[in-house]
Amino acid sequence: MFSTRKTWDLSHAPRLQELWKKDISLDASSLDFLMSDGEDDASFLSLPTAAFSQRPSLTAELSETNAPSQQLLIQTLQDKVCEFQARLQSEEVARHLLLQQLQHASAQTSAPHSGVTVLPSGGQNSDCLNCPEEEQLVTRLRTQVEELEEKLLDQTQEVERLRSEQGATDLEKQLKLLVVENQRLKQELKSCRSSDIQSVDPAAGSCSCSHSQDADSLRREVSRWESQARQRERRLAELERELLEKSSRVESLRRQLDESNRQLDESNRQLEDGRRQLDESRWRQSEAEQKLDLRLQECEEELARQAATPPRVKYVTHTVEVESADSQKAVVELQTKNSALQDQLSVQRTLLRELETQLHESQRTCGQLRTQILVYEGEMERAQGQLEAEMQNLEEEKNRVIEEAFIRAESEMKAVHENLAGVRMNLLSLQPALRTLTCDYNCLKRQVQDFPFMLDKAISEAKQEICQVISEVSSTNQELLRKYKREMNLRKKCHDELVRLKGNIRVFCRVRPVSQEEQDSADAKAMLSFDSDDDAVLYLSSRGKVMTFELDKVFAPQATQEEVFQEVQSLITSCIDGFNVCIFAYGQTGSGKTFTMEGVVDDPGINQRALRLLFSEVTEKAPDWDYTITVSMVEIYNETLRDLLGENPTDKLDIKMNPDGSGQLYVPRLTQFTVQSAEDINRVLELGHVNRATACTNLNEHSSRSHALLIISVCGYNGATGSHTQGKLNLVDLAGSERIAKSGAEGSRLREAQCINKSLSALGDVINALRSRHAHVPFRNSRLTYLLQDSLSGDSKTLMMVQVSPLPSHLSESVCSLKFAQRVRSVELAASSRKHENSSTSSSPTHDSVELDSPPVTPLPLPISRASSAGSALSSTSRTPNSSRRRSQSQLSTDRQVDRASPLVGDGGQDD
Ligand SMILES: Nc1ncnc2c1ncn2[C@@H]1O[C@H](COP(=O)(O)OP(=O)(O)OP(=O)(O)O)[C@@H](O)[C@H]1O
Secondary structure, eight states, rough: OOHHHHHHHTTTTTHHHHHHHHHHHHHOOOHHHHHHHHOOOOOGGGGGGGGGTHHHHHHHHHSSSOOOGGGHHHHHHHHHHHHHHHHHHHHHHHHHHHHHHHHHHHHHHHHHHHOOOOTTTOOOOOTTOOOHHHHHHHHHHHHHHHHHHHHHHHHHHHHHHHHHHHHHHHHHHHHHHHHHHHHHHHHHHHHHHHHHHHOOOOTTTSSOOOOHHHHHHHHHHHHHHHHHHHHHHHHHHHHHHHHHHHHHHHHHHHHHHHHHHHHHHHHHHHHHHHHHHHHHHHHHHHHHHHHHHHHHHHHHHHHHHHOOTTTTHHHHHHHHHHHHHHHHHHHHHHHHHHHHHHHHHHHHHHHHHHHHHHHHHHHHHHHHHHHHHHHHHHHHHHHHHHHHHHHHHHHHHHHHHHHHHHEEEHHHHHHHHHHHHHHHHHHHHHHHHHHHHHHHHHHHHHHHHHHHHHHHHHHHHHHHHHHHHHHHHHHHHHHHHHHHHHHHHHHHHHHHHHHHHHOOOOEEEEEEOHHHHHHHOSSOOOOOESSOTTEEEEEEEETEEEEEEOEEEEEEETOOHHHHHHHHHHHHHHHTTEEEEEEEEOOOOSSSSSHHHHHHHBBBBHHHHHHHHHHHHHHHHTTTEEEEEEEEEEEEEETTEEESSOOOTTSSSOOEEEETTTEEEEEETOEEEEEOOOOHHHHHHHHHHHHHHTSSSHHHHHHEEEEEEEEEEEEEETTTTTOOOEEEEEEEEOOOOOOOGTTTOHHHHHHHHHHHHHHHHHHHHHHHHHHTTTOOOOGGGGGGHHHHHHHTTTTTTEEEEEOOOOGGHHHHHHHHHHHHHHHHHHHHHHHHHHHHHHHOOSOOOOOGOOOSSSSOOOOSSSSSSSGGGGGEETTTTTOOOOOOOOHHHHHHHHHHHHHHHSSSOOOOOEEE
């Protein structure tokens, strides 16, 4: 079935076939056999020179013959060699015979004279050589033998020489050439195959010519056709199997039919036998009947004749009687026989009927079987016709498919061959490239050999360049560092200027919310209101009048701790840059100072947040800067300084001038903790809180009567620049600012009130003197201002957080606190206004002088509309907050210019 494909496989690869044939011809063992046979046979060496006289023609013949006919040629050569050997042997034998004859003749000649046997080896026996003729003959013969031997030796040498020069060497050379050619062709075939594989299989090599894709597709097509052919073959095999089954079925039916026919014949035969038996028995019966009838008739005739003769009646009667008895007996016998024959006849008839029934049955079955056979035969003919048609179709289809596959494969092979030729061409064209590559490789090899030297040279050059670059970079760094320092100085100057222009005292106000209990017992409506457009304005209503307070920032009751801290954190971080910062919480008792500064556990205040912020900031700067943060906590109660972190919190501390001559103050024996983590902060604050609580009987009351200070020092060192920074952050929770003296307190309460009043007044005076740039700033007037001296002077920054209670019952204290804040803030704003304010306001709080019934007097004359923000009472309908704010801002620059020209001069008590 696949003969066509197999034929195609070999016949359509002419080149491979040719190579194959060459390969076979060269691999044949005949040449090896010939060579080994010729060399092993020693007689070959004795070939006469003439034996090789035909060598040129043989060589020519060998060279002319094609590779397939070489075997024949070799056979011819072998025959000729054998022939030469035979001839040589015969010559040898003849020569030996001649020699023996000569020796024998000489022996016979010499024997009768001396009786001594002449040795064939020619041994000298002077006794036997009496006759000179004989001696001469022997000598001549010996000479002849020697000549012959020499001649033989010469011939042998000549043969050897000729053999080495031309004969076998030619064959060997030819064989070697053929072997080399064979090897070359094998290699070529191998390379062709490998290149075929590479071009056919893209995964096997990197050759990606277009023919490989065509070849792939053709191969796929061929494999598809092959699979189709296989399917058709399978189908054909199935049909054949089916045909065989049907044939076997028909055969079995035929066998059944034959069996039936045979049975039918058997039945017919039985029937015939029965009929024959019946006819026979009938015939015998009729014969017996005829015999009986005939006997009966004879008997009757005899009876009648005897009856006709009376005298002889008795005898006749007796005879008749005798005869009739016999006749009767015979009749009875005959009747019995007749009845038996009748029975037999009836049996035969019954049997005949049965046989006839069987015959009918068999004939009917036979008819049915014949009908069935006819049906089967028709069906089989039809199936056979279908099968033949199908087989015909399949055969045609198969031939067509094979033809197509053949054509495709042929074209594919052609393409592959073309591809192969292309590959060969490529190989040829690649050879120059290979040569170039080889040249390049050699060149590179030389370069690689020179590489260490070049590398050393390059490394030394690179080192020089790197050193040069490093020196350049270091000089650039020096330059950059110089510029950086210059920029830093400039920035500091700018900052100073900015601070000077903007003022380094900021005043914020925070209104605490109304607690649940206070809401229940609140006796009035909200007296404080806020400007939705301006977060620096607070309105206070009292008796139908509205007082407007303008500060730097006003926090409504709903402001969170985080929002408050957001506003102050820039001040806190500036202490990392070396600034001293002071944040005060100022206000009456219960206004929320401690809440703002310390906060509660779940919602910490400025103190804890400030320390955490400082940690995160110094951590960010850690690669360049090395910071140390130390913390101290002190309390000032009744002008007594106590260390809240010390082992004995009740011990009094002093404030002294630092003996190092720096002019800085310090507190001997003050405990300082270096904090490095949030846990340290919590521990320190907790310790301070516990110490403060243990030092008093009622913490709430005590905290209202004392100032609590958290002093944080931040020291930084920049290793790169060598610069140091030192900043200090003072977070102060001041004592309550209510006017206790007015309430008629006595004894210790009076002393507490006096101390608080004194320290707060001193703080106001210091701030006033600082803003007014007085030559003398009264820091020493209180422990508080004395301790905060370095954080209030110079370029330090101060924030005052004025805490206000929203309750109407605290209106007087709230007004007093707000007026104090307003004055502190207005000090720095307008020099021109200060002149007027100096006569009407004081920077120091005068709590005792502010009366609820008599609100602060508006300074006269008002320099500008800004005077309205200095605590003047205005009708809520007389002006809008926005207009006030705009005026304040427009006037700000003018005021600041004047402020630099004329320092503020003022003192307390003007409110009164
Ligand atoms: N902004 C606020 N939000 C919620 N509660 C506040 C707020 N401010 C203050 N409080 C609450 O008001 C009460 C009084 O606050 P706080 O103790 O801070 O006042 P104080 O001015 O420090 O009083 P003292 O001078 O006696 O120390 C506290 O219960 C506090 O929780």
